[in-house]
Amino acid sequence: MSQALETSYAPPLPGKPSIARNRSLNGAKLWRKLKPYLYLLPALLLLGIWMYRPLLNTFYLAFHKWGMVPGTTPEFVGFDNFARLMENKSFIGSIGNTLFYTAGLLPFSILIPLLLASVTHQMEGRMKNVYRALFFVPMILAPVSVSAIWRWLFHPSNGLVNDVLLRLGAISQPIAYFSDPGFAKWLILFITGWKMVGFSTIMFSAALTGINREYYEAAAIDGAGSLKQFYRLTVPLLSPMILFMLTMSILFSSQWTFAYIDILTTGGPYGTSTNVYYEMYKYAFSNLNAGFSAAAALLFFIVFGVISLTLNQLSRRYSFYDN
Amino acid sequence: MKKRFSGLAIAQHAALAVMCLIALFPIYWMLNSSFKNESEIFTSSLIPLKPIFSNYTYAFEQMPIVRMMFNSFGVATLLTASQLATGLLAAYALVRWRFRGQGFIFALLSLTWLIPFQAVMIPNYVLVNQLGFNESLIGIVLPFAVSTFAILSLYQSFNSFPRVLIEAACIDGQSDFGILTRLILPNIKSTVASLGIILFINGWNEYLWPMLITKKMENAPLQIGLRMFVNSDTNMWGSMMAATAVSCLPILLIYLVLRRQIVDSFVRFGIK
Numbered sequence: 013m014s015q016a017l018e019t020s021y022a023p024p025l026p027g028k029p030s031i032a033r034n035r036s037l038n039g040a041k042l043w044r045k046l047k048p049y050l051y052l053l054p055a056l057l058l059l060g061i062w063m064y065r066p067l068l069n070t071f072y073l074a075f076h077k078w079g080m081v082p083g084t085t086p087e088f089v090g091f092d093n094f095a096r097l098m099e100n101k102s103f104i105g106s107i108g109n110t111l112f113y114t115a116g117l118l119p120f121s122i123l124i125p126l127l128l129a130s131v132t133h134q135m136e137g138r139m140k141n142v143y144r145a146l147f148f149v150p151m152i153l154a155p156v157s158v159s160a161i162w163r164w165l166f167h168p169s170n171g172l173v174n175d176v177l178l179r180l181g182a183i184s185q186p187i188a189y190f191s192d193p194g195f196a197k198w199l200i201l202f203i204t205g206w207k208m209v210g211f212s213t214i215m216f217s218a219a220l221t222g223i224n225r226e227y228y229e230a231a232a233i234d235g236a237g238s239l240k241q242f243y244r245l246t247v248p249l250l251s252p253m254i255l256f257m258l259t260m261s262i263l264f265s266s267q268w269t270f271a272y273i274d275i276l277t278t279g280g281p282y283g284t285s286t287n288v289y290y291e292m293y294k295y296a297f298s299n300l301n302a303g304f305s306a307a308a309a310l311l312f313f314i315v316f317g318v319i320s321l322t323l324n325q326l327s328r329r330y331s332f333y334d335n
Numbered sequence: 336m337k338k339r340f341s342g343l344a345i346a347q348h349a350a351l352a353v354m355c356l357i358a359l360f361p362i363y364w365m366l367n368s369s370f371k372n373e374s375e376i377f378t379s380s381l382i383p384l385k386p387i388f389s390n391y392t393y394a395f396e397q398m399p400i401v402r403m404m405f406n407s408f409g410v411a412t413l414l415t416a417s418q419l420a421t422g423l424l425a426a427y428a429l430v431r432w433r434f435r436g437q438g439f440i441f442a443l444l445s446l447t448w449l450i451p452f453q454a455v456m457i458p459n460y461v462l463v464n465q466l467g468f469n470e471s472l473i474g475i476v477l478p479f480a481v482s483t484f485a486i487l488s489l490y491q492s493f494n495s496f497p498r499v500l501i502e503a504a505c506i507d508g509q510s511d512f513g514i515l516t517r518l519i520l521p522n523i524k525s526t527v528a529s530l531g532i533i534l535f536i537n538g539w540n541e542y543l544w545p546m547l548i549t550k551k552m553e554n555a556p557l558q559i560g561l562r563m564f565v566n567s568d569t570n571m572w573g574s575m576m577a578a579t580a581v582s583c584l585p586i587l588l589i590y591l592v593l594r595r596q597i598v599d600s601f602v603r604f605g606i607k
Contacts, residue, residue, distance in 0.1 A: 047511065051428035052440065055421040058481040063447055066458035073457065080457070082464070128354065131347050139348075145594050146355045149362065152586050152597065154540040156558040160565050160579040161361045164368065164572055170377045172364060210358065211601060218602040260605070267451065271542045275562060292453045297547065302457050309454040317449050 067313075073306035080302045093307035102283050103291055103308065110287045113201055114265045120205030121261035122254060125212030130246050132213075133220045144217055148210035155207075155271030162203050163276060166190065190277050197285040200272045208268070212257055219253040220246070255327035263320055288312055362583070369577040376573045390573035391581070397574065398560050399553050400581055406472060407556040408585075410545070411538035413476045418534050419527065422485035427515045429486075430493040431501070447483040452543060460547055470554040475545045485534060488604045492526045493519065529600030532593065539586060557582045 074093055076086035097103050128147065132140045150158065166173050168188035177183045189195040227249070231241050247254070266287050273279055279286030279294065286294075288308065295305035368376060369390050370383040394400065429441060459478050468474030496519055504514050520527065542558060549555040552563060561582050565575065590597055 045434070048428040048432040048434040048437075051424045051431075055425035055481045055486060056440070058421065058477075059444075059447065059483070061462075062459060062478040062480075063450060063455060064443075066455035066462075067450055069458035070454050080461070082461075128351070131351065135347075143351050143355065145598065147358050148598060148601075149587075149590065150358055151601075152536055152590055153362075153583055154558050154586070155542055156561050156565070157579050157583045158361075160561060160575060161365045163565065164576060165361060165364060167572070170572065172379055175379045206357070209354075214598055214602055215605070256605075263449075274546075275565060289451065289453050293456075293543070296457050305453075306457060309451070313449070313451060313454045316451065320449055 070306045070309055073302050074310045075307075076303045078302040079300045080296070081300075086303065089303065093303045094311070097304065097307055097311070102286070103288075105283050106279075106286045106288050106291045109197060109285065110266050112197060113204070113269050113287055114262055116201045117205055117208065117261055117265045117268075118258070120208050121212045121257055121265075124209055125216050125257075126247075126250070126254070128209070128213045129216035129220055130242060133217060144210075144214055147213050150207045151210045153207070156275060158203065158207060159272055159275035162199070163190070166199065191281050193281050193284040196277045196281060200269055200276060200285050203272050203276075204265070204269050208261075215257060216250060216253060219250050223249050252327065252331040255323070255331055259320060259323045259327065262323065263316055362587075365576045365579055365583070368573060369580045371573055373573065390571075390577035393571065393574040394564075394578040394581065398564055398578060400557070400560070400578065402553055403555055403557045403560040404581075404585070406554065407539055407558070409472050410475050410541065410556050411535050413472065414479055414538035414541075415531050415534040417476065417480040418482040418485045419531055421481040422489045422530075423515065423520070423527075425481075425486045426489035426493050427519070429490055430496075431511070431514075444483045444486055448487075456543070456547065459544075463548055469548040470551060472554075474548050475541070475556070478544060479538075479541070482534065484604075485530060488530055489527070492523050496523065526603070529596055530604055532589075532597055532600045533604055536586065536597075 073086060075088060075090060077089045077092070078084070078086035128143075132143050135143075165171055166189040168174065168186055168191075173189075174183070174186040178186065187195065189199055223246075227245055228241060231245055236244060266289050269287055270289050270293075273285055273287060273290045274293075277285045279290050289312075292305045292308045292312075295301045295308065367381065367383060370386040370388070371378075371380075371390075372383075372385055372387045375384060425444075429437065455478075463469055463474045463477070466474075468477065500518060501514055504518050509518065539556075540558065541556070545556050545559050546562065549559055552560045555563070561578055564578055569575070
């Protein structure tokens with residue numbers, strides 16, 4: 013319909029010579045054809061320079077050896093980078109940790125928020141929003157600030173956590189949490205989760221407000237208890253949002269943990285808290301091995317791409333919509 | 336439903352209160368520590384018994400905090416402005432016209448959010464260095480000057496804008512740009528504002544890229560300066576917490592004032 017209107021833009025003026033009218037019409041036509049691209053140009057130009065060009069360049073670098081020294085040319089090495097990645101212990105270990113963080117974050121991004129959202133949902137009045145607003149505060153803080161605070165709380169000799177645990181007699185020696193292989197990655201997981209809970213909670217809360225209350229009234233009349241209502245009604249009705257948060261959580265958990273790994277443990281001790289993205293960063297900017305980093309980046313770009321397309325298909329098939 | 340103070344309700348409130356405590360206590364502890372003096376900082380007292388302000392003055396002496404805060408505001412504002420501007424133009428084009436290659440462009444945009452930053456960081460780092468933009472605000476802003484997250488979010492809100500109004504304005508002889516600025520924008524002001532809030536917070540909290548290209552505190556945003564301070568292995572935890580508190584303050588203040596809008600914008604647009 014809009015196309016029909018657009019042709020009426022420049023109505024042919026009566027009395028003008030037909031050739032001139034044709035030419036001006038052609039000009040206007042060309043202009044109309046170009047216009048959408050002109051509006052898209054700034055965005056596409058910037059994306060081209062800062063997204064697609066570097067992505068292609070990374071693809072190129074993945075098959076080369078390069079020390080990132082200006083003026084030197086990358087040396088072609090074929091699939092060598094990929095072969096060495098597969099033998100690299102730190103890389104294989106980081107894949108394990110990535111899976112640990114991805115799986116470990118699910119309770120924080122799905123289970124706890126789902127419970128918090130449905131408990132607050134039943135409340136009346138102001139308290140519901142007060143709770144949700146408070147849960148949300150960690151979400152808006154910067155990762156560096158958050159890391160600084162937790163680092164202080166878990167400080168080996170003077171931190172509050174050690175102090176309290178010592179006084180309770182739960183531990184006899186202060187623990188250096190971030191340099192202890194048994195604690196480091198659990199703490200990073202906890203801090204990432206602590207920041208995420210509030211966000212997921214308000215997402216689920218928003219989805220819950222859209223559910224018709226009559227379902228619950230009907231279920232209550234049928235004698236369903238609140239637990240049964242939760243998993244027979246709430247969970248299926250929220251399935252689109254649950255799948256959305258699942259996708260987000262799986263795709264981005266490695267990005268979310270990055271800053272905490274960098275500030276709190278730099279991947280250690282002995283690589284027990286690192287993840288694949290942090291390894292890529294280290295290969296490039298500590299080891300100055302651009303090809304290695306690019307190969308890892310390319311590999312995981314593909315892996316996460318496949319995962320997200322699969323999840324997208326799943327959510328189309330299995331989401332339950334309330335029509 | 337009647338208000339009942341049953342056992343269940345009390346248990347629920349207690350559980351929620353505990354969750355709130357977990358969410359907020361670290362922030363309280365930061366403020367608490369930032370006002371403690373040197374001997375008190377290593378105790379677990381819940382309030383500073385002799386509150387002092389010197390931690391803040393020390394932090395301001397050690398770091399160019401005002402300068403870094405200015406950098407952070409500059410980065411966040413520039414990012415928000417350019418992401419909104421490019422996003423508005425692009426989303427408008429996608430909604431307003433049917434044209435060749437539209438499907439391809441749309442697919443390209445939708446797939447961009449799958450590209451992790453680590454997959455583009457090396458070439459971008461090399462380019463910014465070649466251009467001589469390292470240690471500068473423009474270098475921090477340029478690679479993120481356009482956000483597909485913003486384009487796609489705006490595309491959704493444009494799509495729900497009644498087409499009849501656009502066509503009516505068209506017949507009235509409004510220019511295409513005029514339709515965007517005088518008809519659509521005033522009507523989706525609140526949507527653009529909430530998107531702007533998210534983009535601003537994202538820009539303020541941006542981490543890896545500014546860290547790569549700024550090495551000096553004077554050129555760095557607050558977050559990166561704070562990272563250098565945290566990593567400097569000083570045992571000045573009082574002033575460390577003071578600096579951290581200063582870095583959180585602007586965002587916390589914005590949240591205090593615009594709580595509803597911020598929560599709503601995250602609900603509406605999610606995170607990138």
